[in-house]
Amino acid sequence: MRQWLLLAVSCVVCGSAAVLQGAAAQPNPDWELLRNRMVDEEIVGAGIRDKRVIDAMRRTPRHEFVPPAYRRQAYMDMALPIGEGQTISPPFVVAYMTEALDPQPSDIVLEIGTGSGYQAAVLSPLVKEVYTIEIVPTLGQTAARTLKRLRYNNVHVRIGDGFLGWPEKAPFDKIIVTCSPENVPQPLVEQLNDGGRMVIPVGQRYQQTLYLMKKVDGKLVQEALQPTLFVPMTGKAEEGRQVKPDPLNPQLVNGNFEQLVGEPPRPAGWHYQRQLALSEDAAEGKYAVVFSNSEPGRGAQALQGFAIDGRKIGRLELTFFIRGQNLRPGPMPQQQPGILVNFYDENRGTAAQHLISRWRGTFDWQRESVQIEVPPKTREAIVCIGLMGATGSFWLDDVRIRPLPR
Numbered sequence: 001m002r003q004w005l006l007l008a009v010s011c012v013v014c015g016s017a018a019v020l021q022g023a024a025a026q027p028n029p030d031w032e033l034l035r036n037r038m039v040d041e042e043i044v045g046a047g048i049r050d051k052r053v054i055d056a057m058r059r060t061p062r063h064e065f066v067p068p069a070y071r072r073q074a075y076m077d078m079a080l081p082i083g084e085g086q087t088i089s090p091p092f093v094v095a096y097m098t099e100a101l102d103p104q105p106s107d108i109v110l111e112i113g114t115g116s117g118y119q120a121a122v123l124s125p126l127v128k129e130v131y132t133i134e135i136v137p138t139l140g141q142t143a144a145r146t147l148k149r150l151r152y153n154n155v156h157v158r159i160g161d162g163f164l165g166w167p168e169k170a171p172f173d174k175i176i177v178t179c180s181p182e183n184v185p186q187p188l189v190e191q192l193n194d195g196g197r198m199v200i201p202v203g204q205r206y207q208q209t210l211y212l213m214k215k216v217d218g219k220l221v222q223e224a225l226q227p228t229l230f231v232p233m234t235g236k237a238e239e240g241r242q243v244k245p246d247p248l249n250p251q252l253v254n255g256n257f258e259q260l261v262g263e264p265p266r267p268a269g270w271h272y273q274r275q276l277a278l279s280e281d282a283a284e285g286k287y288a289v290v291f292s293n294s295e296p297g298r299g300a301q302a303l304q305g306f307a308i309d310g311r312k313i314g315r316l317e318l319t320f321f322i323r324g325q326n327l328r329p330g331p332m333p334q335q336q337p338g339i340l341v342n343f344y345d346e347n348r349g350t351a352a353q354h355l356i357s358r359w360r361g362t363f364d365w366q367r368e369s370v371q372i373e374v375p376p377k378t379r380e381a382i383v384c385i386g387l388m389g390a391t392g393s394f395w396l397d398d399v400r401i402r403p404l405p406r
Helices: 017-024 031-044 051-059 068-073 091-101 118-126 137-149 186-191
Strands: 080-083 086-088 108-112 129-134 155-159 172-177 192-203 208-216 219-228 276-279 288-293 301-307 313-328 338-344 350-356 361-373 380-386 391-405
Touching: 031 051, 031 091, 051 091, 051 118, 068 080, 080 137, 091 118, 091 172, 091 192, 091 208, 108 118, 108 186, 118 129, 118 137, 118 155, 129 137, 137 155, 172 186, 186 192, 288 301, 288 380, 313 338, 350 361, 361 391, 380 391
Parallel strands: 108 129, 108 172, 129 155, 172 192
Antiparallel strands: 080 086, 192 208, 208 219, 276 288, 288 391, 301 380, 313 361, 313 391, 338 350, 338 380
């Protein structure tokens, strides 16, 4: 039960190159320096405005919640593996969800999906009490030990099914959910105080929307915040999904960017949108998307995940329209305008990575078609579109994939 809004795609291409270089250059990293840089660039720079949330992000030692093998990447804005096929949420996602929750000093908060314990640690100084539930025993036990060692004394961890809530501690002023059901679990609705808030991602396995729910006169009033992508859940909730992925027929959703969600409107189906705007200068239809960036190395991208079975599918054909203005690569080799395709195995380890990029300067709309190999061990993939650290303006429209049999 963990967030996967950015599944460790590439710490350089989809994260902050400056933070990564800073960590790599130090045999004993200055964690506070790296954390402050991450907050300035990836939290404040990405639009988080709540001062209390920003201060909590500065004070929370994310590296303490990351396994030693990934600690040097702790202050990258990316998900990192924490075991049991799960990940720690990217810092921006934690900050965004926390800000949407509007935590107050008197609040009693329920978190569903403890994971590493990082989200609960960020909430700890902002509220009165945090009750957090983890369905995977080893993760819950590790998180509880970490939170106790770091003296987050107002955080209480329970092992169990989070969608049942914590009835004996209810009602709650706020509920935050870091796993994605198809619908809001009724026990959580019942355990939320009238006038309370719930932040929760709802939807299909690879197509979800992050919602802010407010309880008014016993009923939830929902507000769509933005598209998102969360890791598959553990147990019966995931197995019981009514709509399941089709790994033999992978497709991109809303590749023409005509479907919009939220306010201001954003392209539905695309996640982790950075430096993206809608453009009515489209190759087809009404809308295209344009990524703009003037700071070399800064992320400007959008992502979409899908299931794909590499045992049956040998290649993917990608077709798309692109347009460029003053395109220049970023300071690192991977920072190029284009499309990045990452393939993952059944354990969500990287099976292969393909960067499709050869465009520079200024040019008008042109149609491109590329075929790439799919490793046999592939079970999932993420497509990342945008500048990804390059500078200039980069338009895309009508992005499609077509599976070709092995």
